[in-house]
Amino acid sequence: xxxxxxxxxxxxxxxxxxxxxxxxxxxxxxxxxxxxxxxxxxxxxxxxxxxxxxxxxxxxxxxxxxxxxxxxxxxxxxxxxxxxxxxxxxxxxxxxxxxxxxxxxxxxxxxxxxxxxxxxxxxxxxxxxxxxxxxxxxxxxxxxxxxxxxxxxxxxxxxxxxxxxxxxxxxxxxxxxxxxxxxxxxxxxxxxxxxxxxxxxxxxxxxxxxxxxxxxxxxxxxxxxxxxxxxxxxxxxxxxxxxxxxxxxxxxxxxxxxxxxxxxxxxxxxxxxxxxxxxxxxxxxxxxxxxxxxxxxxxxxxxxxxxxxxxxxxxxxxxxxxxxxxxxxxxxxxxxxxxxxxxxxxxxxxxxxxxxxxxxxxxxxxxxxxxxxxxxxxxxxxxxxxxxxxxxxxxxxxxxxxxxxxxxxxxxxxxxxxxxxxxxxxxxxxxxxxxxxxxxxxxxxxxxxxxxxxxxxxxxxxxxxxxxxxxxxxxxxxxxxxxxxxxxxxxxxxxxx
Numbered sequence: 001x002x003x004x005x006x007x008x009x010x011x012x013x014x015x016x017x018x019x020x021x022x023x024x025x026x027x028x029x030x031x032x033x034x035x036x037x038x039x040x041x042x043x044x045x046x047x048x049x050x051x052x053x054x055x056x057x058x059x060x061x062x063x064x065x066x067x068x069x070x071x072x073x074x075x076x077x078x079x080x081x082x083x084x085x086x087x088x089x090x091x092x093x094x095x096x097x098x099x100x101x102x103x104x105x106x107x108x109x110x111x112x113x114x115x116x117x118x119x120x121x122x123x124x125x126x127x128x129x130x131x132x133x134x135x136x137x138x139x140x141x142x143x144x145x146x147x148x149x150x151x152x153x154x155x156x157x158x159x160x161x162x163x164x165x166x167x168x169x170x171x172x173x174x175x176x177x178x179x180x181x182x183x184x185x186x187x188x189x190x191x192x193x194x195x196x197x198x199x200x201x202x203x204x205x206x207x208x209x210x211x212x213x214x215x216x217x218x219x220x221x222x223x224x225x226x227x228x229x230x231x232x233x234x235x236x237x238x239x240x241x242x243x244x245x246x247x248x249x250x251x252x253x254x255x256x257x258x259x260x261x262x263x264x265x266x267x268x269x270x271x272x273x274x275x276x277x278x279x280x281x282x283x284x285x286x287x288x289x290x291x292x293x294x295x296x297x298x299x300x301x302x303x304x305x306x307x308x309x310x311x312x313x314x315x316x317x318x319x320x321x322x323x324x325x326x327x328x329x330x331x332x333x334x335x336x337x338x339x340x341x342x343x344x345x346x347x348x349x350x351x352x353x354x355x356x357x358x359x360x361x362x363x364x365x366x367x368x369x370x371x372x373x374x375x376x377x378x379x380x381x382x383x384x385x386x387x388x389x390x391x392x393x394x395x396x397x398x399x400x401x402x403x404x405x406x407x408x409x410x411x412x413x414x415x416x417x418x419x420x421x422x423x424x425x426x427x428x429x430x431x432x433x434x435x436x437x438x439x440x441x442x443x444x445x446x447x448x449x450x451x452x453x454x455x456x457x458x459x460x461x462x463x464x465x466x467x468x469x470x471x472x473x474x475x476x477x478x479x480x481x482x483x484x485x486x487x488x489x490x491x492x493x494x495x496x497x
Contacts, residue, residue, distance in 0.1 A: 003310055005449045006428035009366040009471030010342055011296070012053055013315035015063060015480035018042030021162075021216060021279040022293045022316055023050055024084035027286045028098050028137045032058055034293065034316070035100075037081060038066060042313060048078040050102070052138060058291075058319050058338045060472050063480040064138050068100060074128040074145050075104030081162040081216060081279070085172075085195070091135040098137045099195065101146075101174070103161040104128040121157040121179050121213075129163050129176070131196070146198055153188060153203060157181050160188070162216045165195065168258065174198060175257070177214045177230060185214035185232050189257070202261050204228070210265035211235050216248070216279045219257055220290050220331065223324045226253045227331065228263065229271075231279050240413055241270065245300040248278050252329050269330060274397065274432070274441035275303065275408045276314075282322065290322040292333060296429060296442050303407030305444050315429055317442055325438070332437035335424065342470040343368055349457050349464035358457045358464050366469035367425040367453050373462025374418050381456040382425060386445045388432055390418040390459075395434055397441050404447050413439065425453060426469070 013019055017040055024035035031054045038051035050068040055061045068079050082102030090097040106126035129147035132140040152160050159179040166173055172192040180186055187204040211232030220227040229250040235242040249270040251263050271280055272294065280294035297305055297314030306313040320333040349358030371380060380388040385404045388397055389412075396412025399405035415434075424431040432441040457464045 003308075005365060006310065006446055007365075007474055007477070008315055008427045008429055009364075009473050010059070010339065010469060011315045011318060011426050011429045011473070012036070012061060013312055013477070014038055014051055015477045016312050018046075019051070019312075019314045019316070020048075020295050020297060021081045022281045022295060023081050023102070024100055025281050025283040025291070025293055026084045026086060026098070027283075028084075028086055029096055031056055031137070032285070033084065033098070033137050034061075035067060035084070036316065040066075046078075048080060048105070050079055050100075054137070057341075058336050059341060061476060063476055065480075067134075067138055068102065068132065068140050070104075072104070072130075072143055074106065074126075074148075075102075075130060075143070077107045078105035080105045080127075083164050083281070083283075085165050085167070087133070087195075090133075093135065095135070098134045099131060100134070100140060101129065101131050101163040101165050103163065104130045104145075105161075121159040121183070122181055123158065125158050127158060127160045129174075129198075144196065146196065147190070151198075151200075152178070153200060155180050155203070156186075156188065157183075159213055164218050166219060168256075173201075173258065175204075175217045175219065175228075177217045178203075179213040183212040183234075184209050185211040185230075185234070187214055187217050187228070187230065201258075204257075204260055205262050206265040207262060208265060210268070215246075216281065218280070218282045220250065220282050220322060221284075222290055222322065222331070223326075225324060225329070226255075226257050227251065228253055228257055228260070229280065229282060232268075243273070243411060244275070244278065245298060245302075246278055248272065248280055248294065250331065271333070272440045272442050273411060273413050274443040275300075275411060276305070276444045277317070277442040280317075289336075291336065292320045292322055293317055294320075294442065296444065303405070305406070307406045307446055317431060318424060320437075320440075323437075330438065333440050334433055334437040335422075335431075339368075339424075342366075342472065343467035344470055345468045347466045349455065349466060360455045360466050362453045362455065362466055362468050363451070364468055364471070365425070365427045365447075365451075365453055366471055367423075367455065367466055368469050369423045369425070369455055369457075369464070369466045371421045371457060371459055371461050371464045374420060375460045378457070378459030378461075380421065380423060380459065382423075382430070382445070383447050383450065383454050384456070385447050386430060386443075388421065388423060388441075390415065395439060397430075397432065397443055399445070401448075404445055406444070406446050408443065411441065411443075415439065424469075 212234035
């Protein structure tokens with residue numbers, strides 16, 4: 001097996017070691033900034049910092065190294081997830097300044113990290129909300145502690161994290177994911193006049209218990225409607241829902257989030273049905289577009305994302321443009337249009353007669369396949385190894401050989417009809433967008449060692465088109481794989497969490 005076969009050409013991954021949650025997504029001084037949870041010492045240790053990529057166009061990225069690292073007692077066991085906000089005209093040069101908000105993680109002595117353990121959540125850890133600023137968006141200055149455990153409501157455990165900050169109605173607001181002392185997930189909301197001095201506003205609970213912890217809360221404000229997104233931990237696996245160890249989705253709010261104290265968990269909509277998706281973050285760019293990026297990974301031990309000694313683990317999804325379906329009120333996800341600029345050689349797969357099988361062999365391991373005007377059942381198969389199928393009213397993905405699955409199994413959801421599908425293939429990453437982005441699957445796929453990609457389509461469709469995609473990241477990763485990725489403050493003796 002070749003690690004080159006699994007390399008990524010237009011998805012972001014850490015040049016080496018571990019990546020998880022996207023953090024601090026924003027557009028700042030003309031460049032997109034994508035921070036992410038970075039663990040230099042993986043797999044020996046699990047202390048997190050913020051790595052950073054920047055781009056002028058969401059397509060061509062530059063690796064900027066580690067921007068925020070553990071450096072004070074309040075974040076000594078990890079710079080955990082958070083967000084950024086752009087402060088207009090506040091930099092020393094009169095330009096914009098970038099302010100980061102994150103959770104500083106502290107593990108109490110002699111405590112074993114078990115997120116399901118009530119005792120650990122209530123007295124085994126500390127979570128501090130911290131801020132720091134940067135004039136250039138890369139190098140951050142001194143840190144300030146905004147909230148400590150004593151500042152959280154009495155009904156919250158010490159498992160509080162992942163601040164999302166935004167401005168609305170002339171004030172700043174912060175939503176945090178939390179776990180109650182009786183192991184119920186919730187969000188807590190704070191207000192501030194200046195983004196520094198925060199006061200508790202309200203808790204947001206579900207009507208009935210919905211997991212034991214809500215991580216990574218985010219908001220979407222689109223076409224006059226507001227949505228609260230979060231990642232609930234501890235949902236039971238059902239026949240057609242919540243198949244991942246931990247899940248991610250959103251609730252359409254009947255009013256503003258600022259006026260919400262209780263939501264209907266029955267309206268929770270999963271962002272993604274694939275094996276590899278969690279902890280997404282949303283942001284609004286300078287053009288007013290709401291964009292989502294997710295962690296294409298999981299903590300599930302049933303399958304791996306680093307088989308055969310791969311020295312990097314996990315990646316991010318491509319940036320997804322969010323739009324609102326006016327008929328259903330649901331959010332649609334599609335790759336940002338900028339990705340179309342990576343398309344190269346074009347091949348038509350549609351056969352001469354209805355129902356005929358189309359086959360194409362594309363050079364390289366990066367591709368964009370679009371099937372339009374689908375009628376009835378069918379399949380789209382990659383290398384006779386990974387298959388998208390619509391059969392008997394179910395849309396899903398399956399692995400045709402166990403090796404490429406690395407422990408993953410078939411996934412499917414009920415669907416009345418399939419009209420169109422778009423499949424992005426990037427080495428070991430596959431993203432499926434169906435019915436205009438109404439249904440999405442994100443999966444890792446560790447295919448056999450071949451220089452070309454075979455695509456076979458059995459759908460009766462109006463048109464089936466495949467493009468090769470330009471590899472714009474391999475050189476970036478090669479240059480960035482250097483010993484100086486370790487940050488100066490990291491200690492080999494740091495606590496494992």
